Amino acid sequence: MYIGFYNFYKHYNRNRMFRDPSSAIGDDLMYPFVHLGRRLEELGHKVATLDMDDPGRFDAAVFLDHPTPLNRYYRALRRRDNCKLYLVLFENPGNRPDNYWPSNHKPFEKIFTWDTRLGGSGKYVLMKIPIKIPEPHPFDPTEKIKFSVTIASQKYMSHPAELYTERVRAIRWMEQNHPDEFDLYGTLWNRWLFKGRLSRLNLLLFKIYEKFPNLGRSNAFPSWRGTVKSKHQVLRQYRFSFCYENAAFPGYFTEKMFDCWFAGCVPVYLGAPDIAKLAPTSTFIDRRQFASYQELYKYLKGMSQNEYENYLAAIYDWLKSPAIQAYGPEAFTAMILQHVVGQRHGMQPNQSQTTSQTGTSLQ
Structure with missing residues (x-):
């Protein structure tokens, strides 16, 4: 079977x-897509992004986020x-x-989505x-x-x-009240941008x-x-990270908290309203539990070393648990x-799926 993929963000094609x-x-x-491509080839299938071959050659096509109407x-x-x-929905309704x-x-034959409302x-x-889940190692609080x-x-x-907006509010509060205890990294913070309705x-x-x-x-x-070149190398130096999703939708749970967990940095999380169903509450600090940033700061600053290390231990246990493999x-x-190939994971493709086809090898 010859499967084509197309990412809305063309850089990945x-x-x-x-x-x-x-x-x-x-x-x-x-x-995850490197892993997917290798696994499909191991099972005798061919895989390529749609811009690498004639569209007429593909047996199935998977679009990562909806393509524009003009997409050829x-x-x-x-x-x-x-x-x-097939359609995979990654972006949230606010962005897309x-x-x-x-x-x-x-x-579309099937639509894969995190959105529990669908x-x-x-x-x-x-x-x-x-998300790629590395082998966990005990964290060093020092x-x-x-x-x-x-x-x-x-x-x-x-x-x-x-x-x-709430992310910026957190940044501003720390800058104004405790500038020596907060650092900001990332792109575009040194640029002027439109806000609100003009943000498009x-x-x-x-x-x-x-x-x-x-x-x-x-x-x-x-x-x-x-x-930053590596989130991991930066996050591992910090006790806490303000870890806010781009938007709050049920089931919308991205790599942001995983980045913190992998580095042994305790996340202060705001995002999916059903987060308690998605991850153990012992592994993060729920921003919603605090009435103000002053109250949150007081909690973070007053946390004992023993309590902090309990968070790290809970994160480590979560990372090595079988349950996290769902991600x-x-x-x-x-x-x-x-759903696309029509075979259970680990099964060999049947004869019709292994028919030789012209395609782009990933080897």
């Missing part, structure tokens, strides 16, 4: 998503009767409202956003030489569930800033320390194998 696990917004963020691969494949289409328009779902029946398949940090990009959206114009600003690097410079965030690349691969 040209087969890069199957070869390079790195990402500008997270450590090894694309590893999507348009070509929709005209074919013998190529099934078109991901959730019912009319956009009609052409249910898990019919064409909708509930999934966890996949590494925690700094107090608190945020690693994120400066972005904005106009949606009732957005948390970009930022896509245009990003392109302008790429072409003219010196435009839009700003020193509005004095806690900003620059970008791993194996679970994501098994889902694709079952």
